[in-house]
Amino acid sequence: xxxxxxxxxxxxxxxIDIIAILxxxxxxxxxxxxxxLAFSIIGCIVxxxxxVIYTSQTTFxxxxxxxxxxxxxxxxxxxxxxxxxxxxxxxxxxxxSYLSPLLxxxxxxxxxxxxxxxxxxxxxxxGDSLTIKEYLLKDAGSFNLIGFIKKxxxxxxxxxxxxxxxxxxxxxxxNFISLEDFGMIKSLREKFSIELNDKxxxxxxxxxxxxxxxxxxLVSLVTKNLQSRIIALRTNKIKERLDYSKEQYDLKRSEFExxxxxxxxxxxxxxxxxxxxxxxxxxxxxSEYTLQESILTNLAGEYNNNKIKxxxxxxxxxxxxxxxxxxxxxxxxxxxxxxxxVFLGLVLAVGYILAKKPVMDLLSEFKGDA
Numbered sequence: 084x085x086x087x088x089x090x091x092x093x094x095x096x097x098x099i100d101i102i103a104i105l106x107x108x109x110x111x112x113x114x115x116x117x118x119x120l121a122f123s124i125i126g127c128i129v130x131x132x133x134x135v136i137y138t139s140q141t142t143f144x145x146x147x148x149x150x151x152x153x154x155x156x157x158x159x160x161x162x163x164x165x166x167x168x169x170x171x172x173x174x175x176x177x178x179x180s181y182l183s184p185l186l187x188x189x190x191x192x193x194x195x196x197x198x199x200x201x202x203x204x205x206x207x208x209x210g211d212s213l214t215i216k217e218y219l220l221k222d223a224g225s226f227n228l229i230g231f232i233k234k235x236x237x238x239x240x241x242x243x244x245x246x247x248x249x250x251x252x253x254x255x256x257x258n259f260i261s262l263e264d265f266g267m268i269k270s271l272r273e274k275f276s277i278e279l280n281d282k283x284x285x286x287x288x289x290x291x292x293x294x295x296x297x298x299x300x301l302v303s304l305v306t307k308n309l310q311s312r313i314i315a316l317r318t319n320k321i322k323e324r325l326d327y328s329k330e331q332y333d334l335k336r337s338e339f340e341x342x343x344x345x346x347x348x349x350x351x352x353x354x355x356x357x358x359x360x361x362x363x364x365x366x367x368x369x370s371e372y373t374l375q376e377s378i379l380t381n382l383a384g385e386y387n388n389n390k391i392k393x394x395x396x397x398x399x400x401x402x403x404x405x406x407x408x409x410x411x412x413x414x415x416x417x418x419x420x421x422x423x424x425v426f427l428g429l430v431l432a433v434g435y436i437l438a439k440k441p442v443m444d445l446l447s448e449f450k451g452d453a
Contacts (some may be wrong), residue, residue, distance in 0.1 A: 104437065111436035115429070122428025123421060130417035137295035138413035139302045142287045142404035145313065187286060190312050191277045191305065194260060197268040203304045205297060215304070218297065219270050274298075275305050285403060295409050302406045310400055321396055325389040332382040339375045346372055 108115065190196055201216040213221075260268070275290040288309065290301035346368050353361055 107440070108433060108436055111432075111439075114436060115432045118428045118432035118435075119425055122424045122431075125428075126421040126424025129424065130415060130420040133415035133417075133420065134293050135412045136291050136293060136414040137298045137409045137411075138289060138291045139295070139298040139406050139409055140287060140289040140404065141302050141306055141402065141406040142285050143306070143310075144285045144401045144403060145310075145398045146401055187279050187309070187313070188277045190316075191275075191309060192272070194258070194268060196308065196312065197271055198260070198264065200271060200304060200308060201264065201267055203308070205300050205304075207294075208296060215271065215301075216264075216267050219267050222270075275301055277305070277309065287404075291413065299406055299408045306406075310398070314398055317398055318393055318396055321389060321393050325386070325393055328382065328386040328389050332379070332386045335375070335379045335382050339379045342368075342372055342375055 201214065201219075203215050204212045205215055205218050206212045274292055275288065278287040278289065280287070286309075288302050288306045290298045290305060292298040292301060349365065349368060353365075
């Protein structure tokens, strides 16, 4: 009795197809071996010629003495407190809520941050120093055809714009970046990255370079500039209030000292006089003296309070993972590169072997119809 079960027939057809595919591949095994050998050689060449990259990193946690993160998520609350955002009272408007803690990476992506970094000093193991910009220019010393074309096409318009900006005083309020600096900024941003973990509340700075010592210095410089920028943003408003209160305190103190001298001179010049007119004028001077003393005391208290607030709101950065000079390269992964090229050679060879006969048959049919 013949079994006509569709499921069994489909399974049989699938098995026959697989066997046919394997047979076709086996028949083309010579080509397959040649392709794998050729691509493995290419993979070895690519792996050996790829530049060695070293990666350094550091991890730190920003903290302030007035953190109020008990009612907020642990990590995000501490970062929010760093920039003046109280998540426990997010419903109410706060004059200090001017920066999201999730935008720290945007600070590092700003042109101002990168331009400031370009002027930072690097040092080699021999003790010689050079700026980051000089180091990047040294790396980019080889001839670049695309860069050469851009320089003498688009670069002409850019240079003209920069020259016009320097001539026209009306453009002084705008920031112009030269084509050279723009290229240096792009190269610099490829060498470092900043990761923000909002759950755990830490910031990680990572830098990579062909020189292990340079990668370590890049991490240190990026971290220093990032922390300085965070402190500036966090304490900007309180510093303005502190400067204003100090200015008012110094002004009133000068006025108070002048009034104090007036009262002393008045008493000294009228020691033996006790007329009603003298007493009335002395009383007015003493009343003004008391008022000015009270105002000066209040201003001194406000000034001291602002100094305390500045100290409380200035972030303290606790380093979890200190930066160190790496001894092992982070790239290239030479074994992985070779494996990828071998796999690519295998896939291309198998694809060619399987597609060769159907394509040839299809071309023959077209020729026959023609």
